[in-house]
Amino acid sequence: MKELISKATELAEILKKQEKVLIVSHIDADGITSASIAKKALEDFGIEAKVKFVKQLQKFEIEKIKDENEFVWFTDLGSGQLSNLKDLEFIITDHHFPEGKHERQLNPHDFGMDGSIDMSGAVATLIVANRLSCDERLAELAIVGSVGDLQDSRFGKLVGFNRKLLQFLNGTLVEIQKDVRFFGKQTRPIAKMLEYSIDPIIPGLTGDEASCVRFLSSLGIDPWVRWIDISREEKRRVVSAIVRHCISFGLGYDEIKRIAGECYILLRNPEGCEKRDAMEFSTLLNATARYGEAEIGMAVCFGDEKAFSRARTLLQNHRRNLANGLRTVEEIGIRELKNIQYFHAGKEIKDTIIGIIAGMCLARNPKKPIVAFAESENGIKVSARATYKLVDSGLNLGKAIKASAEAVGGSGGGHSVAAGALIPYGSEEKFLKILDETIGIQIQKSTLSMSSPP
Template sequence: MSLHDDFVDAATKAGKEFVEVAKGKHVALVTHFDTDGLSSAALLELAFDRENISYVTMHAQSLDEIFLDSVFKTDSDVYVFADIGATVLEKISEFANDKLVFVLDHHEPSTNDNLHLVHINPLVSGVTEKNSISGSGVCYFFAMGMNKDNRTLAHLAVIGAIGDSQEDNGFQDLNNRILQHAVIQKTVVLSKQIKLYGINSRPLLKVLEYSSDVDIPGVTNDPKGVKDFLDDLGIMWEWNGRLKKWFNLRPFEQAAITEKILELKGAQEDDSKLLVYAYSLPNAPRREMIDIRECATIINASGRLEQYRVGVNTLKGDRDAAQIASMNLRVYKSAIRDALQIVDDKRAQGTLIENDKLVLIDFENKIPSSIVGIVASILARNKIYREGVVVCTLGETSTDEIKVSLRVSLSAKDFKLQEVLSDAVSKVGGTSGGHDNAAGAVINKDKKEEFIESIKASF
């Protein structure tokens, strides 16, 4: 048996064990707040429903003591952590006392000690390759142990894996097994498609104009070229005054566009780079969620805006939730635009802390604190700062705390951001976590100035 089989075995056995004790009882479910975490929640909730297990679901970006305390105060019969928990196993077991806990995760475990909890993790089973399986994938095999009928939920684990960027022109072994289950269940349709992003959500004209991934000669970044291109193929880009989208085209028109693009690219690149796998959800609650990549982006936005229930219910197929989720994506994108505008404004006013080692932006309460991390990542990736400049962003949470994110620009090496941050946090109190080139913390609002001074002194 391979290590992959060992892992699947461990996960399904745990699922079987779980259902025996949890049937007809109450479960507290805690998941990560990103697409993979929300997919884990949707998958497990549907599996719980099938067994008459009642539940309360909570979501978090990281597990601090206040949060764990509230989890174990729910007085549930069983506790399940999904796509979260592996990095704080000791802390969980401390709060759990003798309660029955399952941790279903794929993050690096904080200990190998056999604590008093069931920990299902590919890394524990010795599966060490990167991107082998997502948190929701772990939940999928666990749910298969609960009841084989849960194979109808495989598509949720495919969404989670794509949300965690585990797809790279196909999947690794464990994810691939899940994909096969979903394809057989017809909950995911697999096809090869020209590499155009936003194909179901943006008008065809825009999809072609912004096709920088493919870089079509005479078409990409050329609005007139796009129209000429479609005219030549005899394809109309609008109908009754509405701009057409890819799904409005007939299959032969889609094929003609694909062929023409491959022809225009000629011998420059081989087709395998231009044609990518497309994963579609035939039962998606809305058109723009048919493409799993787009669906994952939409779910992520609801998570970032702390509208977890909207994300989970959308994944469970709720049409009303899906409508709000689509709106949330627009809200999220505009929040990011606002944040970047604030940076420009502050720079113009000279109120930005910016030198050749550190850029520090205090967003106060002007953006949702849940996006300070992503904004720091965007700034660090944007090539506006030279390699190795540390970007620090701060924002106020709704509970009057300060969320801090640290990133290093252009993935410079030899940084120990987590150490630097935990040093600074240890002086003012609070919690921190992360790794060498991305770290985050939560501190008390009263300690903000002191903390900023300490970070400034660190670089």
């Protein structure tokens, strides 16, 4: 912990010497909250700051950044591209698996932590930002970033350094509750909350309003009130019925356990608002980022009501696109190789949401990592997702995706459980062959290691 704090202080001192800083961040909820934290902290300290959002830190993006000729603060990205940043003056606050150690980098992996569960990009950024600003709202945004990055998915709650921050805020700015993890608890009628449930998908209910109404009515629950408006006993009744319903349709433990867990209530925000619940807030931010309007998401973080209205419109569109994307995958089908499963969406699914859809599809068959392809402006976007059970068996998607992408002339990386890449058009088949072999070797090595005598 001392080394981490020392590094944060060291990076903050570098920032304090700058007159202007260009913040470069990722287009997702973690990236938006990271950039918002960095921008507010710099401005509070009297440093001029502007923000640039990118899908991935590709070489062509780095060249554009170099042309800006400014000091750069990379948030929620940068650690996987260290070798390409040599000609830049910068600091990095990131949580993705790093290419190596660097004196101007704060990354949880450098301090013995796991960047996929212990610390998000937003929390890494907050640790430095706190040396520039005392604004308590920045810590709230960091929790939203961690939840948006699904750092709570492995254990159904935030752990590691995320937990330390949460415990510090608990009871004053944030309240920890045990509840369902569906989107819409704060804002939608329960029937609509269930109808639009896509993580997990509830067979016979997701996408069918009439079935949701019948299901709730059979339990004596008014389908048209919000989840936050019913009693604790009524909530228990609904959750128990949903679990029984899912079991009757053959859903496995990995899917059913996603129904409930810890939820984080942001006490400054009013009930019935998307910004009241960290998961709903992060989903709202994701909706702005995935459709090229990350700046709107950042404005929402700063309390802009006009931006909030626009974000809600984008969110409605985002939920529709996710539902349509799942239907597209059902139509094109998921193919299996020896060690992986995959689908190619072409232009049918937007490259900025292909990873979300891949994660949803994984829940249906969690025995193999899933790889999804979508066409993008600069090549083929690759998104890969896996379970922590697979990671425990030796899988490291970040390393496997990075090596396989580079072997076909692309670039990529990420976490052990989630990773992405950009590869040249037409290289998908070769990429899949290399990736399938690489993952097979990872798991085989782990199996041999565990079976060998001490």
